[in-house]
Amino acid sequence: MNVFAHVQGRIVAALEALKSEGKLPADLSLASVGVPDEPRDPKHGDMATNAALALSKAAGMKPREVADMLAAKLAADPEITKAEVAGPGFINLTFAPSFWHGLIRDVLATADAYGRSQFGGGETVDIEYVSANPTGPMHIGHCRGAVFGDALASLLAHAGYKVTREYYINDAGAQVDKLGQSAYLRYLEALGESIGEIPPGLYPGEYLKPIGAALAKKYGHALKQKPDDERVAICRQAAIDTNLAEIKEDLGQLGVHHDVFFSEASLTKGRDRIGEAIAKLKAKDLIFQGALPRPKGHDEDEWEEREQTLFRSTAFGDDMDRALQKSDGSYTYFAGDVGYHYDKLERGFAHYFNVLGADHVGYIPRLKAVVSALSDGKASYATPVCQLVKVLRDGQPVMMSKRAGTFVALRDVVDEVGKDAVRFMMLTRKNDSPIDFDLKKVLEQSKDNPVFYVQYAHARCASALKRGQAEVPGLDIAKVTSGKGDLSALDDPAELDLIRQIAKMPRMIEGAARDREPHRVTYYLYDLASSFHQLWNRGNDSPHLRFIRAEEPGLTEARLTLVAATKQVISSGLGVLGVHAPDELR
């Protein structure tokens, strides 16, 4: 149950009643009546609605006038104990404790389904993320997009969308040819030949050595006899396969899984989807032969004008038209993306997401142009950008340089701090803000470390339930965890605060899904954990507030039911983030 939507329904019903009583104009549109909000100041009650303010103009009445009528109507609702008009025309609502107790029962009855919604209406969504080139291991820079894309995917799934997670493999083009050449050198090396330095432009990484060794084992000296392009093709495929397997393993350790791995090379196998896409664009008069203008910031003498096949992306707001074929006639990388998006559109999703790294922002206008052109502007296509991750150790930047081979491998980080910490920390910022990721801090077991703080709250819940069962003889734990017990003893303001926090989850999920902001889940969980820790510690100063009161089984039952509901919400919230909710911390 989403209590905010629930109360909105009550408000609309009250307004309809006023309309039929002739107290409000019968033709008054209630579309501007929003979801009630939680007031900033708790003294203002549990929820506030600005309905009177929003309607007064259309109703031709003073805001206070509308508010007074509406408040009187709402006060008659048995769940509402107080409906007061305040300020310019807000109505502050206070609910009976039984209203909140019902929510707790609902949480436990629906369990993991609490917080889920039908917001997405079963619409299909395709999310492309990671798509790291299979030319080497994953490094820390890839991991933010991986975690963000994965969390966004499960968030949307939670909010009622049907989600496909997709990875685009760049296994065609010049870079993978260079990869093949590099692997061939490592193969020669494995056969005992002296290869010297890896030439500039090729991949010098150590990770190609085992690939070369495997090739040497499989082919012996036979590869050397084959023609150049054939042996490079063999080495290329071997390197791609191995690298991709490594990438999948790295992603698996991070808890990231894709439904579809789409090969760039496959675009022109069987059917030539690049050609088909270009033909389709050509029919729309968006393809032409021409020369690109010299971009600003380039000297005239280093600029050579060339005639080539271009896509008219300027018709869609891009800075310049984009090349589809190189001067030698082969496709550009962009042409591959044209074919790929053509294929995606053909598969027919309601929404498309393409999670990109900060270094790809310049690429966005042409992607949007292609999708818009191919779908006649009909496709819903978004390209969330993940900003850079700055890796620190104890406040000091960890130097990263591909050339020096000192980039931070994703696997090393996951091995060092664990999947949960990496995932949670990557979601503690909006995707378009840069992140500082401190390897030391995420291992701290303290309040400074939000991962720990939230997991600790969950562990405390588990501990309280366990002890309750052991220490309170008459306690029926099944009654507690199913929410079937008597909750009337839950009336302390601190307890009701925690319940109100729990009540926010469904709305939070919908808002986060609507705005594609998984980071809101982490903030929510932090706040929820904070409310729980607060209540727990109230028991230090005021023993009568402790969850477990051996001499009062009824009270214990009610309080532990609240604990069980808290545990449930933390657990399913962490589930959206792909972070484990442990029953105890070591």
Place this chain on the structure above:
RNA sequence: GCGCCCGUAGCUCAGCUGGAUAGAGCACUCGCCUUCUAAGCGAGUGGUCGCAGGUUCAAGUCCUGCCGGGCGCGCCA
């Protein structure tokens, strides 16, 4: 030069469909352990929400301009 993003407390950042007195953590000051985990909790100090206009009953939030910072910008991938 152009495009995108960011600018909120000393620092790092939240702020949801515009709503009442702008929030959290860190840092700083003070208080709390014979306790269901003090691996924590409470209180206090601290802000012209970059600047200037505009829309609105109401702007940190929407619009315009400017200032400052980040990223990107030919057939690379």
